Amino acid sequence: MKDAMPAVCIDRADFDSVIKALAGDGYNVVGPVLREGAIIYDEISGVSDLPEGWGDEQEAGTYRTVKRNDKALFGHNSGQQAWKKFLYPSRERLWSAQGDNAEFKIEPNAETPPKYAFVGVHACDLRAIEIQDIVFMNPETADPRYGKRREGAFIVAVNCAQSAKTCFCAAMGTGPRAESGFDLSLTEIIEANAHYFVATVGSARGETLMQKIKSRPATDADLQAAATRTENAQKQQVRSLDREGVKELLFSSYSDAHWDKIAERCLSCANCTMVCPTCFCSKTEDTTDLSGNHADRWRLWDSCFTVDFSYIHGGSIRKQVASRYRQWMTHKLASWIDQFGTSGCVGCGRCITWCPVGIDITEEAKVFREEKMDPRLRGDDEVVKGTKQ
Numbered sequence: 197m198k199d200a201m202p203a204v205c206i207d208r209a210d211f212d213s214v215i216k217a218l219a220g221d222g223y224n225v226v227g228p229v230l231r232e233g234a235i236i237y238d239e240i241s242g243v244s245d246l247p248e249g250w251g252d253e254q255e256a257g258t259y260r261t262v263k264r265n266d267k268a269l270f271g272h273n274s275g276q277q278a279w280k281k282f283l284y285p286s287r288e289r290l291w292s293a294q295g296d297n298a299e300f301k302i303e304p305n306a307e308t309p310p311k312y313a314f315v316g317v318h319a320c321d322l323r324a325i326e327i328q329d330i331v332f333m334n335p336e337t338a339d340p341r342y343g344k345r346r347e348g349a350f351i352v353a354v355n356c357a358q359s360a361k362t363c364f365c366a367a368m369g370t371g372p373r374a375e376s377g378f379d380l381s382l383t384e385i386i387e388a389n390a391h392y393f394v395a396t397v398g399s400a401r402g403e404t405l406m407q408k409i410k411s412r413p414a415t416d417a418d419l420q421a422a423a424t425r426t427e428n429a430q431k432q433q434v435r436s437l438d439r440e441g442v443k444e445l446l447f448s449s450y451s452d453a454h455w456d457k458i459a460e461r462c463l464s465c466a467n468c469t470m471v472c473p474t475c476f477c478s479k480t481e482d483t484t485d486l487s488g489n490h491a492d493r494w495r496l497w498d499s500c501f502t503v504d505f506s507y508i509h510g511g512s513i514r515k516q517v518a519s520r521y522r523q524w525m526t527h528k529l530a531s532w533i534d535q536f537g538t539s540g541c542v543g544c545g546r547c548i549t550w551c552p553v554g555i556d557i558t559e560e561a562k563v564f565r566e567e568k569m570d571p572r573l574r575g576d577d578e579v580v581k582g583t584k585q
Protein backbone atom coordinates (compact mmCIF):
# COMPACT_ATOMS: atom_id res chain seq x y z
CA MET A 197 0.00 0.00 0.00
CA LYS A 198 1.20 3.53 -0.73
CA ASP A 199 1.62 6.05 2.12
CA ALA A 200 -1.02 5.43 4.78
CA MET A 201 -4.03 7.70 4.54
CA PRO A 202 -4.07 10.13 7.49
CA ALA A 203 -6.68 9.51 10.20
CA VAL A 204 -10.11 10.99 9.59
CA CYS A 205 -13.29 11.52 11.60
CA ILE A 206 -16.70 10.10 10.74
CA ASP A 207 -19.69 11.68 12.46
CA ARG A 208 -22.11 9.32 14.22
CA ALA A 209 -24.82 10.62 11.84
CA ASP A 210 -22.79 9.35 8.87
CA PHE A 211 -21.76 6.02 10.36
CA ASP A 212 -24.69 4.17 8.79
CA SER A 213 -23.06 4.80 5.40
CA VAL A 214 -20.09 2.59 6.41
CA ILE A 215 -22.39 -0.41 6.92
CA LYS A 216 -24.41 0.40 3.80
CA ALA A 217 -21.26 0.81 1.68
CA LEU A 218 -19.94 -2.56 2.83
CA ALA A 219 -23.29 -4.19 2.03
CA GLY A 220 -23.26 -2.40 -1.35
CA ASP A 221 -19.85 -3.96 -2.05
CA GLY A 222 -21.39 -7.41 -1.62
CA TYR A 223 -20.28 -8.12 1.95
CA ASN A 224 -22.38 -10.02 4.43
CA VAL A 225 -22.05 -7.42 7.19
CA VAL A 226 -21.82 -8.81 10.71
CA GLY A 227 -21.63 -6.82 13.93
CA PRO A 228 -22.70 -6.74 17.58
CA VAL A 229 -26.42 -6.99 18.33
CA LEU A 230 -28.36 -7.16 21.57
CA ARG A 231 -30.18 -10.46 21.71
CA GLU A 232 -31.92 -12.09 24.69
CA GLY A 233 -29.89 -10.22 27.28
CA ALA A 234 -26.47 -10.65 25.68
CA ILE A 235 -24.43 -8.90 23.01
CA ILE A 236 -23.65 -11.40 20.28
CA TYR A 237 -22.55 -11.18 16.64
CA ASP A 238 -25.07 -11.42 13.83
CA GLU A 239 -25.88 -9.93 10.45
CA ILE A 240 -26.61 -6.21 10.52
CA SER A 241 -28.16 -4.00 7.87
CA GLY A 242 -27.62 -0.62 9.50
CA VAL A 243 -26.65 1.29 12.61
CA SER A 244 -30.09 0.68 14.12
CA ASP A 245 -29.12 -2.99 14.58
CA LEU A 246 -26.15 -2.10 16.82
CA PRO A 247 -26.55 -2.23 20.64
CA GLU A 248 -26.80 1.56 21.05
CA GLY A 249 -26.51 2.62 24.67
CA TRP A 250 -25.77 -0.89 25.97
CA GLY A 251 -22.72 -2.08 27.83
CA ASP A 252 -21.96 -5.09 29.98
CA GLU A 253 -20.76 -6.03 33.44
CA GLN A 254 -18.54 -9.07 33.72
CA GLU A 255 -16.85 -10.96 36.52
CA ALA A 256 -15.76 -14.55 36.97
CA GLY A 257 -18.90 -16.59 36.27
CA THR A 258 -21.04 -13.48 35.70
CA TYR A 259 -22.27 -11.57 32.66
CA ARG A 260 -25.07 -9.07 32.32
CA THR A 261 -25.89 -6.33 29.85
CA VAL A 262 -26.41 -2.90 31.38
CA LYS A 263 -27.84 0.34 30.06
CA ARG A 264 -25.13 3.00 29.68
CA ASN A 265 -25.68 6.67 30.31
CA ASP A 266 -24.69 7.53 26.74
CA LYS A 267 -25.53 6.33 23.24
CA ALA A 268 -22.32 4.45 22.49
CA LEU A 269 -22.64 2.00 19.61
CA PHE A 270 -19.62 -0.03 20.75
CA GLY A 271 -19.73 0.49 24.52
CA HIS A 272 -19.43 -3.20 25.30
CA ASN A 273 -16.64 -5.75 25.72
CA SER A 274 -16.32 -9.30 24.39
CA GLY A 275 -19.43 -11.39 24.84
CA GLN A 276 -19.78 -15.15 24.71
CA GLN A 277 -19.34 -15.33 20.96
CA ALA A 278 -16.19 -14.82 18.95
CA TRP A 279 -15.70 -14.20 15.23
CA LYS A 280 -14.60 -17.82 14.83
CA LYS A 281 -18.27 -18.72 14.60
CA PHE A 282 -18.17 -17.23 11.07
CA LEU A 283 -14.65 -18.11 9.94
CA TYR A 284 -14.66 -21.58 11.49
CA PRO A 285 -18.34 -22.56 11.89
CA SER A 286 -19.29 -24.90 14.73
CA ARG A 287 -20.77 -27.37 12.20
CA GLU A 288 -19.57 -27.65 8.64
CA ARG A 289 -20.01 -30.24 5.90
CA LEU A 290 -16.63 -31.46 4.67
CA TRP A 291 -17.80 -33.74 1.90
CA SER A 292 -20.74 -35.81 0.69
CA ALA A 293 -20.82 -39.32 -0.72
CA GLN A 294 -23.38 -40.48 -3.23
CA GLY A 295 -23.73 -44.10 -4.23
CA ASP A 296 -25.83 -46.23 -6.51
CA ASN A 297 -25.48 -49.86 -7.42
CA ALA A 298 -22.72 -49.13 -9.89
CA GLU A 299 -20.47 -46.60 -8.20
CA PHE A 300 -19.73 -44.48 -5.19
CA LYS A 301 -18.67 -40.84 -5.55
CA ILE A 302 -17.23 -38.41 -3.03
CA GLU A 303 -17.91 -34.72 -3.62
CA PRO A 304 -16.15 -32.01 -1.58
CA ASN A 305 -18.31 -29.24 -0.15
CA ALA A 306 -18.52 -26.85 -3.10
CA GLU A 307 -20.77 -24.23 -1.48
CA THR A 308 -19.32 -20.73 -1.94
CA PRO A 309 -18.27 -19.41 1.48
CA PRO A 310 -19.88 -16.07 2.40
CA LYS A 311 -17.88 -12.86 1.96
CA TYR A 312 -17.97 -11.26 5.40
CA ALA A 313 -17.40 -7.75 6.71
CA PHE A 314 -16.87 -7.84 10.47
CA VAL A 315 -17.76 -4.56 12.15
CA GLY A 316 -16.59 -4.06 15.74
CA VAL A 317 -13.64 -6.43 16.09
CA HIS A 318 -11.76 -5.73 19.34
CA ALA A 319 -7.96 -5.79 19.37
CA CYS A 320 -7.81 -9.07 21.33
CA ASP A 321 -10.10 -10.75 18.81
CA LEU A 322 -8.08 -9.41 15.91
CA ARG A 323 -5.07 -11.19 17.38
CA ALA A 324 -7.20 -14.31 17.96
CA ILE A 325 -8.11 -14.34 14.25
CA GLU A 326 -4.42 -14.06 13.37
CA ILE A 327 -3.70 -17.00 15.67
CA GLN A 328 -6.38 -19.12 13.99
CA ASP A 329 -4.84 -18.10 10.63
CA ILE A 330 -1.60 -19.77 11.76
CA VAL A 331 -3.56 -22.96 12.45
CA PHE A 332 -5.86 -23.02 9.44
CA MET A 333 -3.75 -21.30 6.76
CA ASN A 334 -0.51 -23.12 7.50
CA PRO A 335 0.46 -24.82 4.17
CA GLU A 336 0.85 -28.18 5.92
CA THR A 337 -2.58 -28.22 7.54
CA ALA A 338 -4.50 -25.66 5.49
CA ASP A 339 -8.27 -25.60 5.61
CA PRO A 340 -9.20 -24.15 2.21
CA ARG A 341 -12.72 -23.13 3.27
CA TYR A 342 -11.35 -21.18 6.26
CA GLY A 343 -8.77 -19.61 3.93
CA LYS A 344 -11.44 -18.44 1.46
CA ARG A 345 -13.61 -16.93 4.20
CA ARG A 346 -10.61 -15.25 5.83
CA GLU A 347 -9.11 -13.82 2.66
CA GLY A 348 -12.45 -12.35 1.64
CA ALA A 349 -13.21 -10.81 5.05
CA PHE A 350 -13.19 -7.03 5.53
CA ILE A 351 -12.33 -6.10 9.11
CA VAL A 352 -13.51 -2.97 10.88
CA ALA A 353 -11.70 -2.96 14.23
CA VAL A 354 -13.00 -0.96 17.19
CA ASN A 355 -10.51 0.18 19.82
CA CYS A 356 -11.91 -0.41 23.29
CA ALA A 357 -12.83 2.66 25.33
CA GLN A 358 -13.65 0.50 28.36
CA SER A 359 -12.55 -2.86 29.76
CA ALA A 360 -14.53 -5.53 31.52
CA LYS A 361 -13.25 -6.76 34.87
CA THR A 362 -12.29 -10.01 33.15
CA CYS A 363 -10.19 -8.42 30.37
CA PHE A 364 -6.39 -8.75 30.50
CA CYS A 365 -5.39 -8.00 26.90
CA ALA A 366 -2.85 -5.40 28.04
CA ALA A 367 -0.91 -8.08 29.93
CA MET A 368 -1.00 -10.36 26.89
CA GLY A 369 0.17 -7.55 24.58
CA THR A 370 -2.88 -7.81 22.32
CA GLY A 371 -4.91 -4.68 23.15
CA PRO A 372 -6.87 -2.61 23.92
CA ARG A 373 -5.76 -0.73 20.78
CA ALA A 374 -5.62 -2.52 17.43
CA GLU A 375 -2.27 -1.82 15.79
CA SER A 376 -2.55 -3.84 12.56
CA GLY A 377 -4.51 -6.55 10.79
CA PHE A 378 -7.59 -4.43 9.99
CA ASP A 379 -8.94 -2.69 6.92
CA LEU A 380 -10.35 0.14 9.00
CA SER A 381 -10.04 0.85 12.71
CA LEU A 382 -12.33 3.11 14.72
CA THR A 383 -12.26 4.77 18.10
CA GLU A 384 -15.67 5.95 19.25
CA ILE A 385 -15.61 9.41 20.84
CA ILE A 386 -18.59 10.68 22.81
CA GLU A 387 -18.39 14.20 24.22
CA ALA A 388 -20.97 16.64 25.53
CA ASN A 389 -21.85 17.92 22.07
CA ALA A 390 -20.20 15.46 19.75
CA HIS A 391 -20.38 11.79 18.85
CA TYR A 392 -17.96 10.62 16.17
CA PHE A 393 -15.35 8.03 15.23
CA VAL A 394 -11.65 8.56 14.67
CA ALA A 395 -10.89 6.24 11.73
CA THR A 396 -7.54 4.85 10.60
CA VAL A 397 -7.20 3.04 7.31
CA GLY A 398 -5.18 -0.19 7.35
CA SER A 399 -5.40 -1.47 3.77
CA ALA A 400 -6.08 -0.50 0.18
CA ARG A 401 -9.58 -1.98 0.62
CA GLY A 402 -10.13 0.28 3.60
CA GLU A 403 -8.98 3.31 1.63
CA THR A 404 -11.36 2.49 -1.23
CA LEU A 405 -14.22 2.17 1.24
CA MET A 406 -13.40 5.49 2.89
CA GLN A 407 -13.65 7.26 -0.47
CA LYS A 408 -17.40 6.58 -0.27
CA ILE A 409 -17.79 7.86 3.31
CA LYS A 410 -18.28 11.47 4.40
CA SER A 411 -15.41 12.38 6.72
CA ARG A 412 -13.15 15.22 7.82
CA PRO A 413 -9.42 15.18 8.63
CA ALA A 414 -8.68 14.26 12.25
CA THR A 415 -7.07 17.03 14.30
CA ASP A 416 -4.43 16.53 16.99
CA ALA A 417 -7.23 16.94 19.55
CA ASP A 418 -9.21 14.11 17.91
CA LEU A 419 -6.16 11.82 17.95
CA GLN A 420 -5.51 12.69 21.58
CA ALA A 421 -9.15 12.00 22.46
CA ALA A 422 -8.85 8.56 20.79
CA ALA A 423 -5.58 7.77 22.59
CA THR A 424 -7.11 8.78 25.93
CA ARG A 425 -10.03 6.37 25.40
CA THR A 426 -7.77 3.34 24.94
CA GLU A 427 -5.45 4.44 27.75
CA ASN A 428 -8.47 4.57 30.05
CA ALA A 429 -9.54 1.10 28.94
CA GLN A 430 -6.07 -0.20 29.77
CA LYS A 431 -6.10 1.46 33.22
CA GLN A 432 -9.43 -0.23 34.00
CA GLN A 433 -7.93 -3.73 33.66
CA VAL A 434 -7.78 -5.37 37.06
CA ARG A 435 -6.54 -8.76 35.91
CA SER A 436 -3.17 -9.60 34.50
CA LEU A 437 -1.06 -12.61 33.58
CA ASP A 438 2.71 -12.62 33.88
CA ARG A 439 3.92 -14.03 30.56
CA GLU A 440 7.57 -14.14 31.63
CA GLY A 441 8.61 -17.80 31.79
CA VAL A 442 4.99 -19.05 31.92
CA LYS A 443 5.80 -21.86 29.50
CA GLU A 444 8.57 -23.26 31.68
CA LEU A 445 6.42 -22.67 34.78
CA LEU A 446 3.57 -24.83 33.47
CA PHE A 447 5.78 -27.52 31.98
CA SER A 448 7.49 -27.87 35.36
CA SER A 449 4.10 -28.02 37.13
CA TYR A 450 2.97 -31.18 35.36
CA SER A 451 2.63 -33.21 38.56
CA ASP A 452 1.53 -30.39 40.81
CA ALA A 453 -1.23 -31.10 43.33
CA HIS A 454 -2.93 -27.84 42.39
CA TRP A 455 -4.43 -29.45 39.26
CA ASP A 456 -6.51 -31.60 41.62
CA LYS A 457 -7.61 -28.50 43.53
CA ILE A 458 -8.86 -26.92 40.29
CA ALA A 459 -10.59 -30.19 39.37
CA GLU A 460 -12.59 -30.08 42.61
CA ARG A 461 -14.39 -27.07 41.11
CA CYS A 462 -14.18 -27.69 37.36
CA LEU A 463 -17.36 -29.21 35.89
CA SER A 464 -15.58 -30.20 32.68
CA CYS A 465 -18.46 -28.47 30.90
CA ALA A 466 -16.22 -27.20 28.04
CA ASN A 467 -17.65 -23.66 28.18
CA CYS A 468 -14.14 -22.21 28.35
CA THR A 469 -13.16 -23.85 25.07
CA MET A 470 -16.41 -23.03 23.27
CA VAL A 471 -16.13 -19.30 24.04
CA CYS A 472 -12.37 -19.07 23.51
CA PRO A 473 -11.62 -17.23 20.24
CA THR A 474 -8.49 -19.31 19.56
CA CYS A 475 -9.65 -22.84 20.50
CA PHE A 476 -9.97 -24.91 17.34
CA CYS A 477 -10.39 -28.57 18.29
CA SER A 478 -12.91 -30.50 16.27
CA LYS A 479 -14.32 -33.95 15.64
CA THR A 480 -15.95 -35.51 12.61
CA GLU A 481 -19.32 -37.18 12.33
CA ASP A 482 -20.87 -39.10 9.46
CA THR A 483 -24.59 -39.06 8.74
CA THR A 484 -26.42 -41.20 6.21
CA ASP A 485 -29.91 -40.99 4.77
CA LEU A 486 -32.45 -43.79 5.06
CA SER A 487 -31.80 -45.09 1.56
CA GLY A 488 -28.17 -45.75 2.45
CA ASN A 489 -27.10 -44.10 -0.81
CA HIS A 490 -26.11 -40.69 0.55
CA ALA A 491 -23.72 -39.79 3.35
CA ASP A 492 -22.25 -36.53 4.64
CA ARG A 493 -19.14 -36.01 6.70
CA TRP A 494 -19.41 -33.09 9.14
CA ARG A 495 -16.82 -31.29 11.19
CA LEU A 496 -18.05 -30.10 14.59
CA TRP A 497 -16.36 -28.10 17.32
CA ASP A 498 -15.08 -30.35 20.07
CA SER A 499 -13.28 -29.72 23.32
CA CYS A 500 -10.32 -31.17 25.19
CA PHE A 501 -12.67 -31.20 28.21
CA THR A 502 -14.67 -34.15 26.86
CA VAL A 503 -13.58 -37.66 27.81
CA ASP A 504 -14.05 -38.86 24.25
CA PHE A 505 -11.70 -36.24 22.85
CA SER A 506 -8.65 -38.20 23.97
CA TYR A 507 -10.10 -41.63 23.16
CA ILE A 508 -7.45 -43.73 21.43
CA HIS A 509 -7.85 -47.43 20.74
CA GLY A 510 -9.71 -48.75 23.73
CA GLY A 511 -9.63 -45.89 26.21
CA SER A 512 -9.30 -42.22 26.92
CA ILE A 513 -5.91 -40.74 27.68
CA ARG A 514 -7.29 -38.03 29.96
CA LYS A 515 -9.81 -39.72 32.22
CA GLN A 516 -9.61 -37.23 35.09
CA VAL A 517 -10.88 -33.66 35.10
CA ALA A 518 -7.51 -32.55 36.52
CA SER A 519 -5.70 -33.90 33.46
CA ARG A 520 -8.19 -32.23 31.11
CA TYR A 521 -7.86 -28.81 32.76
CA ARG A 522 -4.07 -29.24 32.83
CA GLN A 523 -4.10 -30.08 29.11
CA TRP A 524 -6.17 -26.99 28.28
CA MET A 525 -4.25 -24.47 30.36
CA THR A 526 -0.82 -25.88 29.49
CA HIS A 527 -1.69 -25.90 25.80
CA LYS A 528 -3.04 -22.32 25.89
CA LEU A 529 -0.13 -20.77 27.71
CA ALA A 530 2.81 -23.09 27.05
CA SER A 531 2.80 -25.80 24.36
CA TRP A 532 0.94 -23.47 21.95
CA ILE A 533 4.14 -21.41 21.88
CA ASP A 534 6.17 -24.42 20.71
CA GLN A 535 3.49 -25.45 18.25
CA PHE A 536 2.54 -22.12 16.69
CA GLY A 537 5.14 -19.59 17.88
CA THR A 538 2.63 -17.62 19.95
CA SER A 539 0.60 -17.87 23.11
CA GLY A 540 -2.84 -19.39 22.58
CA CYS A 541 -4.37 -16.80 24.91
CA VAL A 542 -5.18 -13.23 23.90
CA GLY A 543 -6.54 -12.10 27.27
CA CYS A 544 -10.16 -11.62 26.16
CA GLY A 545 -11.39 -12.98 29.51
CA ARG A 546 -14.26 -14.99 28.02
CA CYS A 547 -13.22 -18.24 29.72
CA ILE A 548 -13.34 -16.45 33.08
CA THR A 549 -16.73 -14.83 32.54
CA TRP A 550 -18.41 -17.90 31.08
CA CYS A 551 -17.01 -20.50 33.47
CA PRO A 552 -20.09 -21.42 35.54
CA VAL A 553 -17.94 -21.83 38.65
CA GLY A 554 -15.72 -18.83 38.00
CA ILE A 555 -12.39 -20.58 37.46
CA ASP A 556 -9.94 -17.87 36.41
CA ILE A 557 -6.92 -18.71 34.25
CA THR A 558 -5.06 -15.63 35.56
CA GLU A 559 -5.57 -16.68 39.18
CA GLU A 560 -4.55 -20.29 38.48
CA ALA A 561 -1.37 -19.12 36.72
CA LYS A 562 -0.59 -17.01 39.79
CA VAL A 563 -0.99 -20.01 42.10
CA PHE A 564 1.57 -22.01 40.13
CA ARG A 565 3.95 -19.06 40.11
CA GLU A 566 3.59 -18.43 43.85
CA GLU A 567 4.12 -22.13 44.57
CA LYS A 568 7.34 -22.08 42.56
CA MET A 569 8.51 -19.02 44.49
CA ASP A 570 7.61 -20.56 47.87
CA PRO A 571 8.05 -24.37 47.92
CA ARG A 572 6.15 -24.52 51.25
CA LEU A 573 2.99 -23.75 49.24
CA ARG A 574 3.57 -26.69 46.94
CA GLY A 575 1.97 -29.26 49.24
CA ASP A 576 4.47 -31.75 47.87
CA ASP A 577 3.16 -34.53 50.10
CA GLU A 578 -0.09 -34.30 48.12
CA VAL A 579 1.60 -34.32 44.74
CA VAL A 580 0.58 -37.32 42.70
CA LYS A 581 3.77 -38.46 41.08
CA GLY A 582 3.54 -39.67 37.53
CA THR A 583 0.89 -39.01 34.94
CA LYS A 584 -2.62 -38.10 36.00
CA GLN A 585 -5.11 -39.81 33.74
Ligand code: SF4
Binds near residue numbers: 462463465466553555
Ligand atom coordinates in the same frame (compact mmCIF):
# COMPACT_ATOMS: atom_id res chain seq x y z
S1 SF4 B 1 -12.83 -24.48 33.71
FE1 SF4 B 1 -14.98 -23.80 33.99
S2 SF4 B 1 -15.77 -23.51 31.89
FE2 SF4 B 1 -13.89 -24.76 31.73
S3 SF4 B 1 -14.64 -26.88 31.78
FE3 SF4 B 1 -14.14 -26.34 33.91
S4 SF4 B 1 -16.11 -25.60 34.76
FE4 SF4 B 1 -16.36 -25.59 32.53
Ligand code: SF4
Binds near residue numbers: 471544548
Ligand atom coordinates in the same frame (compact mmCIF):
# COMPACT_ATOMS: atom_id res chain seq x y z
S1 SF4 C 1 -7.88 -18.71 27.23
FE1 SF4 C 1 -9.56 -17.43 28.02
S2 SF4 C 1 -8.75 -15.34 28.12
FE2 SF4 C 1 -7.36 -16.55 26.83
S3 SF4 C 1 -8.10 -16.21 24.71
FE3 SF4 C 1 -9.14 -18.09 25.46
S4 SF4 C 1 -11.09 -17.37 26.34
FE4 SF4 C 1 -9.75 -15.55 26.09
